Amino acid sequence: MKKRIAAVLLSAAMVVTTLAGCGNSSSDPAKKDSGSKDAQAETDYDVENREYKDVKITIHTRWDTGDVSGPLYQNIVEGFMEKYPGIKVEQINIPTESEWLNSESVLMSDKDSMPNIIVEYGGSRTAEYVNSNLIVNMDPYYEQYPEWKESFNSMGDSLTDYSSYGAEGTYGVPFTAYQVMLFYNEDILSQNGIDPASIVSWDDLMAACEKLKANGVQPFEMGEKDDYRFGHLHSALNYKTFGCDMAEKLGSREVSYDGEEQTEIYQMIIDAYEKGYLGTNLLGNDDGQERALFNTGKSAFLFMGTWFCAEDHTGLELFENEKIHALRMPYVNEEYKLNDMGGGNEAYYAVDTGDADEVAASVLFLKYMTSESVVKEFVEGYPTPVCVNVTAEGGNYLSQEAAEIIAETEDVRGDIENYDSATHMINTVRQALQSIAMDADAKSVGKTIVDTIKQYE
Structure with a gap:
């Protein structure tokens, strides 16, 4: 169902890029398909040391391969799959904002079509997903990896705090500002x-x-x-x-x-x-x-x-x-x-599909994406403000x-x-x-x- 709906949405402005990794590690089947809340409850939050085998995650983004940042994002994905060969990352990239928003709305409306990670700007759209228990609460993962939480500056706070919408917890991983x-x-x-x-x-x-x-x-x-x-x-x-x-x-x-x-x-x-x-x-x-x-x-x-x-x-x-x-x-x-x-420009939100392996792989990808070495390389090639505390060379006047x-x-x-x-x-x-x-x-x-x-x- 997920592939079928995604295919219907494809147009000249919508490019799906599949970058595949291979591996033969194993995962715990007892942690799969256990339902939205149970999947998180049973998850081992140490996603770095989890075993992954033939796990596929889909990312719905506005990445533009025609822009200078496009190749940098591609390198992040490729580097991730080289490091974790048991995970395959499929991308749905829609550069045009209005088409991207419409596509996200359609995909997120059906459990079978939801991507594993979405890029969003916060606000009421994301709050609706949060209050519908569709977005992973990052607090347990930040407790597992406190240094990861401490690596973010305050510019992305508005993208992760939904208390004004009645939601407790931290949602999303902020990236650019x-x-x-x-x-x-x-x-x-x-x-x-x-x-x-x-x-x-x-x-x-x-x-x-x-x-x-x-x-x-x-x-x-x-x-x-x-x-x-x-x-x-x-x-x-x-x-x-x-x-x-x-x-x-x-x-x-x-x-x-x-x-x-x-x-x-x-x-x-x-x-x-x-x-x-x-x-x-x-x-x-x-x-x-x-x-x-x-x-x-x-x-x-x-x-x-x-x-x-x-x-x-x-x-x-x-x-x-x-x-x-x-x-x-x-x-x-x-x-x-x-x-x-x-303020915060874009944040990445892990979608709770109910599959514990997919959730863990999604969080792992976001942790990799916001790691110091990856962000530093990204900023040196694309000198934009970011929500991660890094010191990078380069930039321009x-x-x-x-x-x-x-x-x-x-x-x-x-x-x-x-x-x-x-x-x-x-x-x-x-x-x-x-x-x-x-x-x-x-x-x-x-x-x-x-x-x-x-x-x-």
Whole structure:
């Protein structure tokens, strides 16, 4: 059943890669197929010394083999299977976020199709799995390996703590982290008489955009074909206007999506859109094209997470000449200057399929993936912030600039929709925001969100 459903989901944007290992070790059959709770109860939490024979685990991820990080993830999987030949790892990699979310929802809805490991960003979607006893509580494993627990920094705490959703325990293994920033082209700003140091507020940024536009220069080329782009802008502007606490206020419905505060945020995006600052082909370009246009000098600014710093910029003149730089996302209300969108980016969650060998193998893989040597190798090839305490050589000037900004940040939250108990909210909000690129007004954006919420209640 698992393979059949996975096959139905396959498309041009969905690649299943099977990397096989072989071995002849043996496992304890009494620990297999014992039911969700019993499987964990009977598990020997010392997964390092367990014997594995012909155990297959499936990982559902957003790993993109076309990105510089893709080969690094592949090396992790291959290295794991070389070390533990009794375990075979099958990957379902879906780079496009909306397709990945839809695929996960379908696979996790049926016990026979659930992958053994999922990548997630925390929030209500993951909380639903946790409260349905589908996600492995990591506490017994961290008690078995206390040094593993101690290896994580605080950046990933929001991805593993679901106490606000009524769940006790630690769920998930955090990996990468991020912060959304404003990147700029030094030459374009200089040629147009704009001092990047003067761009500290949203008004400053809008004034710079006005000057650029008047001079025939495109400020942004946002790829809203990927609807997370306006979604991230909406989250960041909320934190910069009202502080990071707005995430919980919206999530608890203390603040309404059609209220005065959110209408103010929509209007900021609309004003920038109507003046042509945000892009010339918003619904035609995706985020990859957005970055390509910025990297080749076709736009002055890029609003993006710090994963941009870690991408492969080989051969790009602007990057090689250090003409691209990072700024903190401009504030709207100075009180929240150091509040930002960011934190833990991705965590890996072991799914309790009821098969003790699969659960143990999944935990073992996550332990291997976040081991010091593996993370160090990953970061040196892809210099992104991580939730594991490692000291690695390498990196680049842009990632170092971003690290200095992160070091001064006082408070962060991720996607604002993830703090809502309703799992549909990330799609609901993003789709409503996308209508801005089709000339929707602020009131209709809020009304669309609230009307959709009512349909689910």
